[in-house]
Amino acid sequence: MKNIKIGAIAILAMTMINCKENKKNAADTSTDGLDKSVDQMETNVREMKDDVMGETLTVMMTSKSNSNMSGEITFSQDEEEVEMKAVFKGLEEGSHAIHLHENADCTSGDGKSAGGHWNPTDEPxxxxxxxxxxxxxxxxxxxxxxxxNATVEFSTDEWCIGCDDDTKNIIGRSVIVHKGQDDFTSQPSGDAGSRIGCAGITK
Incomplete structure (x- = not known):
């Protein structure tokens, strides 16, 4: 009789343990589901924020060719249009050319590592x-x-920030400021003089 009671108690104990485990597993499953829902909500919020605010990228200008110039350039994209705002200091008074060049490489002292003008459509x-x-x-x-000091503002729908169109994507290019002004005629670069500032456009 005693053995029967002990057996019954053991069975009851095991049943209680199983019940607790089942409840714990259910709770864990519920928590996992909640965590996944929260993660998805955070992802959705980030995507909505990106859609509303668009893409923004800021790069720093470094001096070249023994100039004293410096500056900051911000690119921001809203739907199909990219706006550039550049703030420069340390320049000689007067007119200067500004272009996007082929490579985001500002390692050389004269800025020529940036390559020529960015010209993906092969135009003059x-x-x-x-x-x-x-x-x-x-x-x-x-x-x-x-x-x-100088501030430059420019906007266009012919650029994009990180899109799949190589004729529009400015990532991997550079901003070059020249000592002189662009005459808009001389080929292939406008005869604007030495490169006095360079900023690689990278994320």
């Missing part, structure tokens, strides 16, 4: 929007004040 050099043609990197000229 010219003023932006010219019927005769222009490079996708032909931004144009800007003027530095007597203190050597």
């Amino acid at each position: 050099h010219g003023k932006w929007g010219a019927e005769e043609g222009y490079h996708k990197g032909d931004i144009g000229n800007f003027t530095a004040d007597a203190d050597g």
Whole structure:
């Protein structure tokens, strides 16, 4: 009789343990499901934020050819349009050319490691929007004040930040500032003089 009671108690204990394990597993499963839901919500929020705010990228300008210039360039994309805003200092007063060049390589002292003008559509050099043609990197000229400061603003739907279109994607290119101004005529680069600043466009 005693053995029967002990057996019954053992069976009851095992049943209780199994019940607890089942409840724990159910709770774990429920928690896992909640965690997955939270992760998905966070992903959705990030994607919504990216859709609303668009892509933004800031790069720093470094001096070249023994110049004293420096600066910061911000690219931001809203739907199909990219806006560039550049703030420079340390320039000589007067007009300077600014272009996008082929490579995001600013390692050389003269900035020539950046390659030539970015020209994915194989057009002649010219003023932006010219019927005769222009490079996708032909931004144009800007003027530095007597203190050597300048702000450049430019926007276009012919660029993109990190898209799959190689004729529009500016990632992997560079921003080059020249000592002189672009004449918009001389081939292949506008005869703008030495490269005095370089900024690689990378993420």
